Amino acid sequence: MxxxxxxxxxxxxxxxxxxRGKIQSDFSKSAEELPPINSSCPFCPGNENKTPSEILSFREPGTKRNEKGWWVRVIPNKYPVLGVEGNLNRRGEGMFDFMDGIGAHEVVIETAKHNAAFCDLENKSVEEIIWAWRDRMLDLKKDMRFEYVLIFKNHGMAAGASLVHPHSQIIAMPTVPVxxxxxxxxxxxxxxxxxxxxxxxxxxxxxxxxxxxxxxxxxxxxxxxxxxxxxxxxxxxxxxxxxxxxxxxxxxxxxxxxxxxxxxx
The missing domain is CATH 3.30.428.10 (HIT-like)
Structure with a gap:
């Protein structure tokens, strides 16, 4: 009941x-086999020039920014929902309130492996992802325009993920969600x-x-x-x-x- x-x-x-949980679904139970590296994936090693310049990376000693050799990499989202440049420009129009879409939208590429699943990563690898989230949150908190930082991960196409390569996202916003x-x-x-x-x-x-x-x-x-x-x-x-x-x-x-x-x- x-x-x-x-x-x-x-x-x-x-x-x-x-x-209602017993209602049958047509969600596929099988997954396409994926290669460890996909030459057409912008998040794979060797394709660093296909993404915006990195903000943060954990990488092998001696390797350079925006090149291979990383295991966690943070970049600005190429298609951000909020833009980091500018002021909020709060204003009103009649009873309605507006402000410019100012904020930060970043992508955390969680592993160099295209075919990795989050649950299959070594614990040390997940720890590194968490440290990246933490480091970026600490940095974004310094911007007085931002009042809230959200970390989220879309898993699968149905959840809104557009790229298979394991990644999460960070959004810093000028407002606190209701x-x-x-x-x-x-x-x-x-x-x-x-x-x-x-x-x-x-x-x-x-x-x-x-x-x-x-x-x-x-x-x-x-x-x-x-x-x-x-x-x-x-x-x-x-x-x-x-x-x-x-x-x-x-x-x-x-x-x-x-x-x-x-x-x-």
């Missing part, structure tokens, strides 16, 4: 209808009422119930939220009371890599 579940952070009600504002406000209200962190309480509750835990290690826990918005939604929470991704310590990066590989397997 379907249920209505209330999100404890922002108070939104969500419909949970598990029977849902994030709601979560912050919900967390603040919870603390004012109970004098406790709602996320710490969720972790304690989920560990005790042991019903929705997907993966867990010393530093992180991954759960399916009690009020999930869609099938297969997961949430990774740090067991240490911390609010800043960029404050990750070395041992935490290793364990975050482990849990990311686990849930993507």
């Amino acid at each position: 379907p249920e209505l579940r209330r999100d404890p952070i922002i108070g939104r009600w969500v419909i949970i209808a598990t029977e 849902r994030v504002k709601q979560e912050l406000e919900g967390g603040r209200n919870y603390f004012e009422y109970k004098e406790r962190c709602v996320f710490c309480d969720i972790i304690r509750e989920e560990i005790e119930a042991n019903v929705r835990i997907v993966s867990e290690n010393e530093d992180f826990i991954c759960i399916t939220p009690f009020a999930s918005r869609f099938p297969f939604e997961t949430c990774i929470l740090p067991k240490t009371h911390s609010s800043a991704f960029e404050d990750l310590q070395k041992h935490e990066v290793a364990n975050l890599a482990l849990i990311l590989r686990d849930i993507n397997g």
Whole structure:
């Protein structure tokens, strides 16, 4: 029987209808065999001249920027949703508010291997990806125009990925998304009422119930939220009371890599 579940952070009600998960799909179960290097892929080694100049790379000693020899590479998105140059130019027209599309949009090429799957990468490789995310976030935070940094990954054509080569994206925006504002406000209200962190309480509750835990290690826990918005939604929470991704310590990066590989397997 379907249920209505209330999100404890922002108070939104969500419909949970598990029977719908049994509906058959025509999603292909087979994947085309891919070569380790694709000469036509702009993200593959040897094609560095087909991308914008790199912002950051982790590479072999003695190799030069924008050449082969890297294992993680960050570049500006060739087709950005926001442009990094200019001012916000906030303005109004009647009741409507506008601002120029200022921000940063970057691509993190996660591996030199064209045919690699995220879950099949060595843990050290995923750690390097996380360090790249962290380094770019720290740098983007210095720009006073930006208020929020989003890291995301589209997996497969249906999710919006246009290139097969493993990559993730970073967007820095001049505004904070409504849902994030709601979560912050919900967390603040919870603390004012109970004098406790709602996320710490969720972790304690989920560990005790042991019903929705997907993966867990010393530093992180991954759960399916009690009020999930869609099938297969997961949430990774740090067991240490911390609010800043960029404050990750070395041992935490290793364990975050482990849990990311686990849930993507």
